[in-house]
Amino acid sequence: MALLTWNEKFSVQVRQFDDEHKQLIALVNQLHDAMKMGQGKQVVGDILRGLISYTRNHFASEERLMKSHGYPEYEKHKKEHNQLTLSVLDLQKEYDAGNAPLSQSVMAFLKDWLTNHIQGMDKGYGPFLNGKGIK
Numbered sequence: 001m002a003l004l005t006w007n008e009k010f011s012v013q014v015r016q017f018d019d020e021h022k023q024l025i026a027l028v029n030q031l032h033d034a035m036k037m038g039q040g041k042q043v044v045g046d047i048l049r050g051l052i053s054y055t056r057n058h059f060a061s062e063e064r065l066m067k068s069h070g071y072p073e074y075e076k077h078k079k080e081h082n083q084l085t086l087s088v089l090d091l092q093k094e095y096d097a098g099n100a101p102l103s104q105s106v107m108a109f110l111k112d113w114l115t116n117h118i119q120g121m122d123k124g125y126g127p128f129l130n131g132k133g134i135k
C-alpha cells in the first residue's frame with residue numbers, strides 16, 4: 001500500500017505545482033516500497049538522490065514564481081525550503097555513510113514533511129498566484 005496518496009486536500013490550486021507534488025509523493029512512495037522490499041543500498045540510495053534532486057528543482061520553481069510576482073510570504077517560504085533541504089541532505093549523508101538505515105521513522109519524517117509543507121505553506125500561495133492569473 002502506498003505511504004501517501006495525493007488527493008484534493010493537497011491541491012494548491014496551481015496545476016504545475018499540483019503535478020510536481022504528485023511526482024514528489026510518487027518518489028516518496030517508491031522509496032518506501034524499495035525499503036520495504038529490502039532493496040539494496042544502491043537502489044535505495046539512487047531513489048533518495050532522485051527525490052532530493054526533484055525536490056530542489058521543485059523548490060526552485062516555486063521560489064522563482066513567488067519572487068517574480070512579489071509574493072509577500074516569499075522569504076518565509078524560502079526559509080522553510082532551505083530548512084527542509086538541509087534536513088534531507090543530512091539524512092542522505094547519514095545514509096551514505098552507512099550510519100542510518102532508512103527506517104520507518106525516516107519515512108514518517110518524509111511523509112510529515114511533505115504533508116505539512118504542502119498543506120501549510122504551499123497552500124498559502126494558491127489564492128495569491130491565482131489572482132495573478134496563474135492557475
Ligand code: FEO
Pocket residue numbers: 017021058059062077081117118121122
Ligand atoms: Fe511545494 Fe514549497 O514546496
